[in-house]
Each structure stands twice: as C-alpha cells, then as structure tokens.
Amino acid sequence: MELHGAPTVTDTVEAVVDFALQAVNCRHAGVVLAARGGRAEIGAVTDSVLESVFQWQIDSAAGPLIESLRAQEIVDVVDTSAETRWPDWATKVSELGVGSAVHVPLCIGVQSVGVLTLYGEQAGGFSADDLAVAHILARHASVAVAAARQEETMARAVDARKLVGQAMGILMMKFDVDGDRAFAILKRYSQDHNRKLRDVAQEVIDTRKLPG
Missing domain, CATH: 1.10.10.10 (Winged helix-like DNA-binding domain superfamily/Winged helix DNA-binding domain)
Incomplete structure (x- = not known):
C-alpha cells in the first residue's frame, strides 16, 4: 500500500481515497482531517459532489461524519432512505444516489486524525469484506497521515x-x-x-x- 512514502499530507489522503475506490465496493470516498482547534477540514474527495456534503456537515457541526470524528467510532448508515438520526444529511445524500455510507475514524491511540468516509450506491452496499478492508485502510492511513504531518511540521x-x-x-x-x-x-x-x-x-x- 503506497501510503507511507507520500511526500505530503495531501498526497497521502489522495492515495487513501484512490485505494478505497479500487479496494472497496463504493461509489464515492473521502477523507476529512482533524485540524487544530477541533475543527474538521476536507483532506481529499473523489469528486466535488462529495466535497459539498462534507462541507455542509462541517459547517453545521452535524452528521455521521462529525459524529465519527468526535466519538472516534465507526458510524455505519445501512440505508440512507431510512436514516432518522440525521434527516437533513440523509435527504442530501439520497438525492445524490447514495444508498449507504460508512465512516471509519482515523486515530493514533486517543488522538483523532480524521475520518475515512465511503458512500455506496445501494442500501446495504457494504459487505463484511468491504468493512474489513476499510478498517485495514483506516489503520494504515492513520499512521501515514500522522507521519506526513510530522514531516511537514x-x-x-x-x-x-x-x-x-x-x-x-x-x-x-x-x-x-x-x-x-x-x-x-x-x-x-x-x-x-x-x-x-x-x-x-x-x-x-x-x-x-x-x-x-
């Protein structure tokens, strides 16, 4: 996995989303990073549509991405059309043809690094194998992003x-x-x-x- 040799944080997270598209059955992928002061910032996305959904969650401080970032826990949305925790977000992504989503935290110990988000086209779109790959990718990405940040610093x-x-x-x-x-x-x-x-x-x- 060519993550640990990337020269910058931007290169690292772009490699993460590229690998996610190849290895997991997802329509869109993106990474949001935990920035200084507790505010999230978009690291990389596969397209501008996903960026707008990410930014809406960051600006409103609400949504599954923000929940995953704060709690450092996986937030799995099996069916966006039946999602009641974040109805505004669910409506937005459903209109974009997203049927399911999974948010996997990136962290080193207790330190939050960010969140890897995968959007699937169908409800229940992520298999057990997809989730296992997402977990592995998130662990590698956490270390790679932390290392790239240290190099930049x-x-x-x-x-x-x-x-x-x-x-x-x-x-x-x-x-x-x-x-x-x-x-x-x-x-x-x-x-x-x-x-x-x-x-x-x-x-x-x-x-x-x-x-x-």
Missing part, C-alpha cells in the same frame, strides 16, 4: 530557522548589533504586532527593513 521548522537566521544577519549588518540583539528585535516585533516570527523574518528579508 519539521520541514516548516527548518525553513523558519533559515528565514530567522537570514533576517538576523540583515539586522546585524544594518544596525551593527550582535546575534542575540538581532534575535531580540525580531522577537519583539513578532510579539508587538502579534505575528509569527517566521513572517516577520520573511518581511525583513524581502524589504531589508523592520516591519511597520
């Missing part, structure tokens, strides 16, 4: 250090100060203007002067 940290170093060099030459003083200046501007240190450093590099 490390890359951003390295990039930020490089930018800060360059900005410090500019300030040291421009104002004839040492490294400690140059860093203190950047940090002060970051705090005073409520901006990330990385962004302040980038502006110093671009303009050769202090922001504001």
Whole structure:
C-alpha cells in the first residue's frame, strides 16, 4: 500500500481515497482531517459532489461524519432512505444516489486524525469484506497521515530557522548589533504586532527593513 512514502499530507489522503475506490465496493470516498482547534477540514474527495456534503456537515457541526470524528467510532448508515438520526444529511445524500455510507475514524491511540468516509450506491452496499478492508485502510492511513504531518511540521521548522537566521544577519549588518540583539528585535516585533516570527523574518528579508 503506497501510503507511507507520500511526500505530503495531501498526497497521502489522495492515495487513501484512490485505494478505497479500487479496494472497496463504493461509489464515492473521502477523507476529512482533524485540524487544530477541533475543527474538521476536507483532506481529499473523489469528486466535488462529495466535497459539498462534507462541507455542509462541517459547517453545521452535524452528521455521521462529525459524529465519527468526535466519538472516534465507526458510524455505519445501512440505508440512507431510512436514516432518522440525521434527516437533513440523509435527504442530501439520497438525492445524490447514495444508498449507504460508512465512516471509519482515523486515530493514533486517543488522538483523532480524521475520518475515512465511503458512500455506496445501494442500501446495504457494504459487505463484511468491504468493512474489513476499510478498517485495514483506516489503520494504515492513520499512521501515514500522522507521519506526513510530522514531516511537514519539521520541514516548516527548518525553513523558519533559515528565514530567522537570514533576517538576523540583515539586522546585524544594518544596525551593527550582535546575534542575540538581532534575535531580540525580531522577537519583539513578532510579539508587538502579534505575528509569527517566521513572517516577520520573511518581511525583513524581502524589504531589508523592520516591519511597520
């Protein structure tokens, strides 16, 4: 399963939904990720129709996807036409020709990573084998997404250090100060203007002067 070598989170979740379409008897597939602050964000979908249904659930904070994300539990909708827990959602997906849906949480231990959603064309569209494959895919996807996020975080940290170093060099030459003083200046501007240190450093590099 070519998930763990994907270079970014986006590439990883796109590989997940592509594999889901091939391995599971589903019409649509998508991944929603748990973002910072508890808000969900769409990671990848097989088509724009699914994206609109996902976004509606995120905006309304309701629906089986949100329930799976919050509870970190599988939410299986065997027949959308008979679904009473989320009638608005059921109406929307039924109109799109979706007869069944399963939402499988992505998590590492107690940490929520996201949800893998599979939409089937027929009611009762997912067999025991389909669900078993979805479970396996979700476990692999959880690890792969967490690893890709860590790689991206490390890359951003390295990039930020490089930018800060360059900005410090500019300030040291421009104002004839040492490294400690140059860093203190950047940090002060970051705090005073409520901006990330990385962004302040980038502006110093671009303009050769202090922001504001």
